[in-house]
Amino acid sequence: MAINQLRRDPLTGRWTVTVMDEVNLQELARGQKSRNHAETLGAISCEYCEGQEKATPPEIVAFRHPNSPPNGPGWRIRVVPEKAPVLQIYGDLNNRGVGIYDVLDGIGAHEVVVEHPKHFVTLPDMTDDNVREILEAYRARIADLKRDTRFRYILVHKNYGEGAGSTNAHSFSHIIATPITPLRVKEELVNAMHYFQFKERCMLCDIVRQELKQQERIIIDDGHFVALSPFAARIPFEVWILPQKHETFFEQNTRYEQLAKTLKQILARLRKVLNDPHYVLVIHSGPNIEAGRFRGYWRTLEQDFHWHIEITPRLRGYTSFEIGSGFNINSIAPERAAVILRDGRLA
Numbered sequence: 127m128a129i130n131q132l133r134r135d136p137l138t139g140r141w142t143v144t145v146m147d148e149v150n151l152q153e154l155a156r157g158q159k160s161r162n163h164a165e166t167l168g169a170i171s172c173e174y175c176e177g178q179e180k181a182t183p184p185e186i187v188a189f190r191h192p193n194s195p196p197n198g199p200g201w202r203i204r205v206v207p208e209k210a211p212v213l214q215i216y217g218d219l220n221n222r223g224v225g226i227y228d229v230l231d232g233i234g235a236h237e238v239v240v241e242h243p244k245h246f247v248t249l250p251d252m253t254d255d256n257v258r259e260i261l262e263a264y265r266a267r268i269a270d271l272k273r274d275t276r277f278r279y280i281l282v283h284k285n286y287g288e289g290a291g292s293t294n295a296h297s298f299s300h301i302i303a304t305p306i307t308p309l310r311v312k313e314e315l316v317n318a319m320h321y322f323q324f325k326e327r328c329m330l331c332d333i334v335r336q337e338l339k340q341q342e343r344i345i346i347d348d349g350h351f352v353a354l355s356p357f358a359a360r361i362p363f364e365v366w367i368l369p370q371k372h373e374t375f376f377e378q379n380t381r382y383e384q385l386a387k388t389l390k391q392i393l394a395r396l397r398k399v400l401n402d403p404h405y406v407l408v409i410h411s412g413p414n415i416e417a418g419r420f421r422g423y424w425r426t427l428e429q430d431f432h433w434h435i436e437i438t439p440r441l442r443g444y445t446s447f448e449i450g451s452g453f454n455i456n457s458i459a460p461e462r463a464a465v466i467l468r469d470g471r472l473a
């Protein structure tokens with residue numbers, strides 16, 4: 127297997143993981159993959175189901191019954207390496223310039239968090255303890271991966287449903303460690319830093335304060351976390367969940383029990399209101415501060431950045447205007463989406 131490359135587009139600053147292996151061009155052209163995905167989605171069991179542990183690479187960590195041996199049944203959550211990782215764990219970055227282009231070898235980590243032993247059990251149906259343990263598994267993996275200073279960022283994300291890119295009905299999420307900070311996150315980090323330089327306050331703390339005062343876009347206020355429709359939501363029913371007290375890193379949080387409850391409620395309401403929509407969930411947390419320290423990056427990070435969860439339902443594809451311009455068109459004002467999600471029903 128050839129090592130994939132990370133290539134930077136000098137015009138946009140965007141990085142692409144370029145797969146260097148041969149792909150089946152006929153499959154690609156025929157859209158064969160999407161048909162196979164539909165078959166996988168229709169399956170009633172998979173390699174992530176309890177009893178199929180030998181079908182995955184050996185587990186990195188698992189929350190399991192004390193008497194159950196690793197890589198066998200008896201677990202509640204398993205974290206395993208992704209079988210077909212886009213970035214591979216061994217090797218050097220081999221950072222180089224090719225003429226005017228920047229290239230890195232595709233070094234990183236790609237892990238799968240299997241969230242439940244049973245097929246078809248989705249997050250809103252799990253117990254609060256299940257969901258709390260999933261969040262704790264994220265914390266453990268982020269903290270461990272951050273010890274490797276080749277990795278500048280650890281992105282936790284989840285696809286629910288085929289439209290969101292998932293190919294399996296089993297509930298799982300991804301953790302990908304990357305040697306560069308993803309552009310979407312970097313934009314947030316830089317904007318938050320500039321806001322801090324100007325105002326000496328955290329932007330998201332200011333947003334939480336204003337939103338709690340205005341009460342127009344708040345969906346849930348549980349006293350520790352707030353779930354809200356962001357002011358400039360990109361798509362209908364986008365939801366952010368943030369800690370109300372300033373906190374830079376998700377993995378430093380100590381209230382996963384409360385967070386699990388609020389997250390479950392939001393997902394259950396989205397399911398009810400939008401008829402089980404496909405969605406993407408990402409955690410935007412502070413980057414690996416150790417990896418950037420000697421470069422002098424992120425000096426005020428711990429004051430200026432505030433972690434949050436973003437949930438974006440996938441209700442439609444993008445229009446050519448959106449793809450060509452980068453503008454998004456949101457057909458439901460966030461204030462209205464907040465009312466609907468507060469009530470948990472379409473008005």
Ligand SMILES: [Zn+2]
Binds near residue numbers: 244246296
């Ligand atoms: Zn399964």
Ligand SMILES: [Zn+2]
Binds near residue numbers: 329331332372430431
């Ligand atoms: Zn803050």
Ligand SMILES: [Zn+2]
Binds near residue numbers: 436
């Ligand atoms: Zn974000």
